[in-house]
Amino acid sequence: MNPVVIHDPTLRDGQHAVRHQLTAAALRRYAEAADAARIPVVEVGHGNGLGASSLQVGLAAVTDDEMLATVRDALRHSRMGVFMLPGWGTSADLQRAVERGADVVRIGVHATETSLAERHLGVLREAGVEAQCVLMMSHMASPEELAEHAARAVGYGAQAVGIMDSAGHFLPPDVTARIAAMAKAVGTVPVIFHGHNNLGMAVANSVAAADAGARIIDGCARGFGAGAGNTQLEVLVPVLERSGFATGIDLYALLDAADLAERELMPAPPIPTSMSIVSGLAGVFSGFKHRVVELAAAAGVDPRDVFFELGRRQAIAGQEDLIVDVVAQLSTNAHGKDK
Amino acid sequence: MNPVVIHDPTLRDGQHAVRHQLTAAALRRYAEAADAARIPVVEVGHGNGLGASSLQVGLAAVTDDEMLATVRDALRHSRMGVFMLPGWGTSADLQRAVERGADVVRIGVHATETSLAERHLGVLREAGVEAQCVLMMSHMASPEELAEHAARAVGYGAQAVGIMDSAGHFLPPDVTARIAAMAKAVGTVPVIFHGHNNLGMAVANSVAAADAGARIIDGCARGFGAGAGNTQLEVLVPVLERSGFATGIDLYALLDAADLAERELMPAPPIPTSMSIVSGLAGVFSGFKHRVVELAAAAGVDPRDVFFELGRRQAIAGQEDLIVDVVAQLSTNAHGKDK
Numbered sequence: 001m002n003p004v005v006i007h008d009p010t011l012r013d014g015q016h017a018v019r020h021q022l023t024a025a026a027l028r029r030y031a032e033a034a035d036a037a038r039i040p041v042v043e044v045g046h047g048n049g050l051g052a053s054s055l056q057v058g059l060a061a062v063t064d065d066e067m068l069a070t071v072r073d074a075l076r077h078s079r080m081g082v083f084m085l086p087g088w089g090t091s092a093d094l095q096r097a098v099e100r101g102a103d104v105v106r107i108g109v110h111a112t113e114t115s116l117a118e119r120h121l122g123v124l125r126e127a128g129v130e131a132q133c134v135l136m137m138s139h140m141a142s143p144e145e146l147a148e149h150a151a152r153a154v155g156y157g158a159q160a161v162g163i164m165d166s167a168g169h170f171l172p173p174d175v176t177a178r179i180a181a182m183a184k185a186v187g188t189v190p191v192i193f194h195g196h197n198n199l200g201m202a203v204a205n206s207v208a209a210a211d212a213g214a215r216i217i218d219g220c221a222r223g224f225g226a227g228a229g230n231t232q233l234e235v236l237v238p239v240l241e242r243s244g245f246a247t248g249i250d251l252y253a254l255l256d257a258a259d260l261a262e263r264e265l266m267p268a269p270p271i272p273t274s275m276s277i278v279s280g281l282a283g284v285f286s287g288f289k290h291r292v293v294e295l296a297a298a299a300g301v302d303p304r305d306v307f308f309e310l311g312r313r314q315a316i317a318g319q320e321d322l323i324v325d326v327v328a329q330l331s332t333n334a335h336g337k338d339k
Numbered sequence: 340m341n342p343v344v345i346h347d348p349t350l351r352d353g354q355h356a357v358r359h360q361l362t363a364a365a366l367r368r369y370a371e372a373a374d375a376a377r378i379p380v381v382e383v384g385h386g387n388g389l390g391a392s393s394l395q396v397g398l399a400a401v402t403d404d405e406m407l408a409t410v411r412d413a414l415r416h417s418r419m420g421v422f423m424l425p426g427w428g429t430s431a432d433l434q435r436a437v438e439r440g441a442d443v444v445r446i447g448v449h450a451t452e453t454s455l456a457e458r459h460l461g462v463l464r465e466a467g468v469e470a471q472c473v474l475m476m477s478h479m480a481s482p483e484e485l486a487e488h489a490a491r492a493v494g495y496g497a498q499a500v501g502i503m504d505s506a507g508h509f510l511p512p513d514v515t516a517r518i519a520a521m522a523k524a525v526g527t528v529p530v531i532f533h534g535h536n537n538l539g540m541a542v543a544n545s546v547a548a549a550d551a552g553a554r555i556i557d558g559c560a561r562g563f564g565a566g567a568g569n570t571q572l573e574v575l576v577p578v579l580e581r582s583g584f585a586t587g588i589d590l591y592a593l594l595d596a597a598d599l600a601e602r603e604l605m606p607a608p609p610i611p612t613s614m615s616i617v618s619g620l621a622g623v624f625s626g627f628k629h630r631v632v633e634l635a636a637a638a639g640v641d642p643r644d645v646f647f648e649l650g651r652r653q654a655i656a657g658q659e660d661l662i663v664d665v666v667a668q669l670s671t672n673a674h675g676k677d678k
Contacts, residue, residue, distance in 0.1 A: 171581060172543065200536075200574040204511065204543030222610070235539040235611050238620055242510060252643060255613035262612075271561070271608045272574055273601075274594040281577055304591060 001246035005190070005216045007041040007104075008034055008233060010261060011071065012083050014224030015047035016287070017266060020060035024070045026264050027062065030221070031074035033257035037250050039233075041104050043081035044071040047226075049108065050082055050097055051089030064093065068100035079103035079130075086116045091123050098127045106132040108164070110316060111141040114149040114156070121157040130159050132216075134192055137316055138163035139170055139283050143181035150182040154189050160216055162192020166317075168228055168280035171201055172208035183213030194218040195231040198280025200272055202231035207243050221261035222269040227279065227286030229270030234258040278304045282311030291323050299331040306330060340585035344529070344555045346380040346443075347373055347572060349600060350410065351422050353563030354386035355626070356605060359399035363409045365603050366401065369560070370413035372596035376589050378572075380443050382420035383410040386565075388447065389421055389436055390428030403432070407439035418442035418469075425455045430462050437466045445471040447503070449655060450480035453488040453495070460496040469498050471555075473531055476655055477502035478509055478622050482520035489521040493528050499555055501531020505656075507567055507619035510540055511547035522552030533557035534570040537619025539611055541570035546582050560600035561608040566618065566625030568609030573597040617643045621650030630662050638670040645669060 011027055027044060034042045044067050046052045046060045053060040062070070071080055081104040082097045094105060105124050107117040117133050124131035133153035138146060146163060153161045163178060175193065183191045193209035195202035195218070206217050217240070219233030234254050237247050262269055272280075275293065279286040284307050292310075296303035309326045350366055366383060373381045383406050385391045385399045392399040401409070410419055420443040421436045433444060444463050446456040456472050463470035472492035477485060485502060492500045502517060514532065522530045532548035534541035534557070545556050556579070558572030573593050576586050601608055611619075614632065618625040623646050631649070635642035648665045
């Protein structure tokens with residue numbers, strides 16, 4: 001059995017599903033349950049990571065400092081992870097997180113923007129914590145590009161490097177090609193895979209990743225996360241075990257943690273809805289959904305057409321203005337047809 | 340693009356999730372939506388098939404005759420399918436269904452009990468409708484056994500033959516081996532795959548089935564079905580299309596049908612809960628859940644242990660008495676340990 005390290009961002013990526021409103025008490029209870037299941041890494045934070053809590057993207061119910069203190073106190077066996085997007089968070093946020101006991105720190109960058117992580121990875125290496133780098137929206141880059149950027153991240157000091165299927169677009173063969181190329185490029189450095197379930201493929205993609213050489217796999221209790229949700233952790237673990245990978249996690253305690261998460265963290269577990277299926281097919285971040293639906297309705301165009309056109313234009317997070325353009329174009333086209 | 344025929348048992352297998360209480364109005368609305376999407380076969384009935392409505396397994400809200408008349412009237416393009424378990428239904432039920440316009444009739448038998456379908460398949464061939472045979476709890480039989488029984492079913496007159504992953508136990512390699520063996524054994528006769536989502540693998544298993552030669556694949560809107568649910572139809576279709584298979588289904592109309600199903604057929608879409616994950620891992624029909632949980636609680640034993648022991652004993656539907664034995668044994672063991 002090859003070992004795989006399970007990384008659990010329930011208390012960070014899951015926050016997107018509840019507008020970052022998890023309470024300190026809820027963070028503590030889930031962290032204790034995850035710790036009892038011996039989940040290796042429990043990640044916590046605002047959905048967009050350290051320093052992101054703001055009026056613009058949403059104020060979290062709890063400050064970064066309180067989140068870290070709460071989860072640190074709850075963990076006996078698990079290591080604590082945090083996430084940061086350069087620009088949203090700064091080196092000062094990283095230093096504070098390390099002082100508050102973060103063991104594993106991930107820097108997230110767009111698939112082909114590894115250079116943005118260089119300085120932060122250096123800071124983390126000096127601080128003596130595990131420095132990881134994840135490439136987001138990775139379906140927008142080829143296996144070769146991802147391999148090149150993975151090698152660059154390792155050159156900057158990353159001790160693990162991987163990809164997020166941020167739009168939930170991948171099918172297993174897509175994952176196999178990318179992870180294999182990256183694993184080959186970085187040798188013994190562990191490769192990370194983080195899935196989303198827009199096409200019902202998060203668990204299957206994660207197994208494909210492990211088969212192709214990934215050694216750190218992410219999953220969230222009940223798939224807690226935005227839109228169609230993340231890889232369902234308590235499904236992922238026994239399926240990996242059956243597929244020949246050792247996680248070291250206690251199954252019953254893991255199921256208990258997932259039951260607690262369903263009861264205490266979320267209004268309802270995520271499922272692939274029609275709009276999240278479309279965003280996955282189009283390869284567009286599902287966080288665009290509310291604006292797409294709103295603007296499409298106002299203009300009388302089909303929001304599904306908007307998603308597919310955004311996909312053709314390769315829209316990424318931060319480019320929400322493109323929605324306005326696309327809706328206007330589709331509205332003009334429809335108007336033209338009516339004449 | 341290889342063609343795949345999508346078979347939609349939303350209005351039959353989905354009934355299990357609502358104790359067979361779908362109304363005639365709901366049947367009609369979903370059938371119309373499925374027809375608009377050009378889904379090739381729309382199956383309708385009591386969850387356990389023709390003739391099964393009874394006090395013992397649950398009285399349906401609508402009689403078989405009214406279900407068939409309602410859906411028949413709603414379909415313009417799609418063919419109408421029905422399902423029957425020998426013993427629950429009879430040849431007389433089959434004749435009535437054919438008279439009421441069933442185009443595709445499936446006989447379901449335990450994986451290694453094909454002989455029970457012989458007479459019924461003969462009746463159907465004489466009646467001139469498409470006769471299909473599906474082998475249930477197919478994880479309990481080897482690829483070789485399934486191939487042998489598939490060939491037998493074809494000998495009895497089946498025009499399509501396949502497997503149901505009734506316990507949601509399969510991972511893709513399990514499906515590949517079974518479908519490939521069956522396809523080889525039956526030559527040009529189409530092979531059927533029907534998945535359940537206990538391990539989050541229903542869509543991935545269905546793609547594996549198609550890759551291995553299956554030509555009829557089942558899916559239910561939003562996965563509507565008992566426990567963790569069936570293969571989610573509106574995810575399955577675009578994923579099959581992206582994987583090189585042509586379904587002939589209109590994606591937007593399919594998404595509309597799924598939205599309607601979520602709104603009008605079900606209290607909430609199914610997800611893999613802890614107990615359905617355990618039943619999938621154990622290879623036990625999730626219909627055992629309520630009795631297992633009830634009896635385990637009364638005896639103070641862990642229902643998960645009960646499921647795994649039922650799996651070791653290869654319990655199948657109809658053997659609910661085994662639950663009592665297993666609970667008693669586990670209770671004695673626990674009592675012994677306490678001394």
